[in-house]
Amino acid sequence: MPRDFHESGLGCARRQGARTIASMNTDRLSAPRPRIAVVATGGTIAGVGGQASSPAYRAAVTPVDELIAGVPGLEQLAELRAEQLMQIDSADFTDERLLQLARRVAALCARDDIEGVVVTHGTDTLEESAYFLHLTVPSRKPIVLTGAMRPATALSSDGPANLRDAVAVAAHPSSAGRGALVVMNGQIHSARDVTKTHTLRPDAFASPHGPLGLLAALQPRWYRALTRLHTADSEFDIARITALPLVGVVAGHGNMRAEVWQALAQAGARAIVYAGLGGGTVPAYLASTLGDLCRRGIHVVRASRTGGGPVMRNAGFDDDACGSLVIDDQNPPRARLLAALALTRTQDASALQEVFWRY
Numbered sequence: 001m002p003r004d005f006h007e008s009g010l011g012c013a014r015r016q017g018a019r020t021i022a023s024m025n026t027d028r029l030s031a032p033r034p035r036i037a038v039v040a041t042g043g044t045i046a047g048v049g050g051q052a053s054s055p056a057y058r059a060a061v062t063p064v065d066e067l068i069a070g071v072p073g074l075e076q077l078a079e080l081r082a083e084q085l086m087q088i089d090s091a092d093f094t095d096e097r098l099l100q101l102a103r104r105v106a107a108l109c110a111r112d113d114i115e116g117v118v119v120t121h122g123t124d125t126l127e128e129s130a131y132f133l134h135l136t137v138p139s140r141k142p143i144v145l146t147g148a149m150r151p152a153t154a155l156s157s158d159g160p161a162n163l164r165d166a167v168a169v170a171a172h173p174s175s176a177g178r179g180a181l182v183v184m185n186g187q188i189h190s191a192r193d194v195t196k197t198h199t200l201r202p203d204a205f206a207s208p209h210g211p212l213g214l215l216a217a218l219q220p221r222w223y224r225a226l227t228r229l230h231t232a233d234s235e236f237d238i239a240r241i242t243a244l245p246l247v248g249v250v251a252g253h254g255n256m257r258a259e260v261w262q263a264l265a266q267a268g269a270r271a272i273v274y275a276g277l278g279g280g281t282v283p284a285y286l287a288s289t290l291g292d293l294c295r296r297g298i299h300v301v302r303a304s305r306t307g308g309g310p311v312m313r314n315a316g317f318d319d320d321a322c323g324s325l326v327i328d329d330q331n332p333p334r335a336r337l338l339a340a341l342a343l344t345r346t347q348d349a350s351a352l353q354e355v356f357w358r359y
Contacts, residue, residue, distance in 0.1 A: 034115040034171040036078040037108045040064035041086040041101065041129075043122025045159040047151035057151040059089040059122060067120065070152060071160045077218070078171040081114070090122025090147075093129060095244045095340070101129060102136045102238040109139035116142035116170035120163065123147045123196055123204065126182065130191035131334045134180035134230045135341055135359065136238040142175035143231070145191070146183045149202045158185065158202040168218040175220060178212065179230035187211040190226050192359075195307065195331060208308040208329070228359055236341045244340040245270040249332050252276040252305050258289040271299035271339045275332035280304050280311040287322070294323030299343075299352060303327045303335045313353075325353050 040046065042060030046067060049057030064082045068074055085104055086097065101119070108114050121129055130145045137143060146166035148159030166183040169175050180191035184205040193207035213222040229235075248264035250256075252275050264272050272293065274280065280302035282290060290300045302311050302324055311326040313319050319326060327335040342355040 033075075033077070033079045035113055036080055036116050036118055036167055036170050037114050038064060038068065038080055038082040038118045038120065038167070039101070039104060039108070040067065040082065040084045040120045041090070041122070042088040043090050043120065043124075043126075043147050044151055045120050045122075045146070045148035045163065046087065047148075047153075049151050049153045057153065059151075060087045062152060063087075064120070067152075067159070067163060071164050074164055074167060077164070077167050080167070088122075090125040090129075093122075093125045098129060098132050099238070099241065099244070102133055105133055105143060106137045106139065106238050109137055109141045109143070114141070116144065116175070118163070118166045118170045119143070119145045120166075121145050121147050123149060123184075125333075127191070127194050127196060127205075128333050128337060130180045130182050130194065132337050134191035135234050135236045135338070136241065137180070138232050138234065138237050138239075140177040140232045142170040142172075142178070143180045144170040144175070144183050145180065149200065149204050156202075161186075165215050165218070168215060169220050172220050174222065177232075179226055181212070183215075186215050188213045188215065188220055188222075192226060192228060192230065192334075197307070230359075234359075235345065241341070241344055245343045247271045247273060247336045247340045247343070249273045249275055249336050251332075252281075256283065256286060258286060261286075261289055261293060265293060265296070265298050269298060270343050271301055273301045273303055273327070273332050273335045273339060275305040276302050276311070278304065278306065279309070279316055280326060282317045287317075290324060291322045294349075297347075299339070299349060300324040301327050301335055301339050301356075303330065303332045305332065307331065323349060325349060325356060327356050330356075330359075 044059050046062040047057045047059040048061045064084045105117050108117050126147050144166045146162045150157045169183050182189040182194045185203045189207045189211045194205050196204050197206045198204040212224050246269045248269045304311050310329040313326045342352050
């Protein structure tokens with residue numbers, strides 16, 4: 001092959017490749033960005049501390065516009081519409097605030113000019129809010145919650161990266177229809193499963209069945225799908241829920257007292273979740289107390305404090321004789337929310353048990 005022909009062809013190919021890359025970059029920049037609402041509620045991601053090396057800080061200080069401004073390049077991922085719904089420590093979430101959050105997220109998802117929603121949230125109760133949105137917002141649009149284990153003023157703060165990743169997931173079309181998601185530390189978890197498992201580390205969130213996926217170069221990669229009902233297929237539409245009935249949680253431990261159960265009953269609890277020993281084991285000295293509560297119309301729901309595995313009906317305790325229920329594999333905080341939502345639909349024990357199997 002003549003040398004000048006070879007060089008001419010190579011130069012032409014290079015110029016063509018350069019034009020193609022430039023065209024691709026121009027198309028990417030000119031393409032309309034997904035419109036993502038960012039709903040801020042406070043938490044550590046909005047926290048500030050006095051010294052970068054100190055563990056002491058104040059949560060829920062930094063406003064949402066400053067959170068967004070602290071993440072370089074975030075505007076390239078999506079057109080963001082931010083609002084400060086609350087500015088609280090997530091430990092201060094009540095059922096009333098949970099309803100407020102769900103109503104706002106549902107309203108945003110119902111808008112034609114919003115493709116997805118990101119919620120910034122404190123990590124202490126993030127899994128509970130995520131699960132509530134997972135059950136009550138009737139939309140297939142991405143709903144992504146994120147937070148931080150370290151405030152922005154700390155060394156190696158994880159908040160900016162988590163917020164960037166959450167926006168990237170919410171903006172990606174493959175995230176639709178997967179229910180509420182929790183994005184932390186580069187992983188994408190289902191709100192049905194995820195739990196905070198550590199007090200300090202940035203990898204504090206884990207799911208007993210594993211994450212749904214992860215982010216690679218700001219692109220979600222999915223490895224698992226969810227089969228239980230959620231969001232648009234859920235029967236618990238937030239538009240039809242005005243209040244939640246009181247459901248309490250009793251921790252299982254040695255030397256438990258019946259008075260704790262009785263106190264919740266006297267406070268008006270419609271159900272009590274037992275964060276039980278092992279597979280929800282009930283000590284013999286409490287069996288009569290639980291039976292009495294069931295006869296009075298207060299539902300007893302057996303769960304486990306172990307953090308993983310299902311609670312089997314009539315295994316280790318006679319649920320049929322007592323009238324108690326089991327929650328399958330949900331942890332006690334999520335069992336409380338599911339029981340409360342189920343009670344807005346039915347009071348029948350058999351129907352409640354079927355709800356627990358479905359979700």
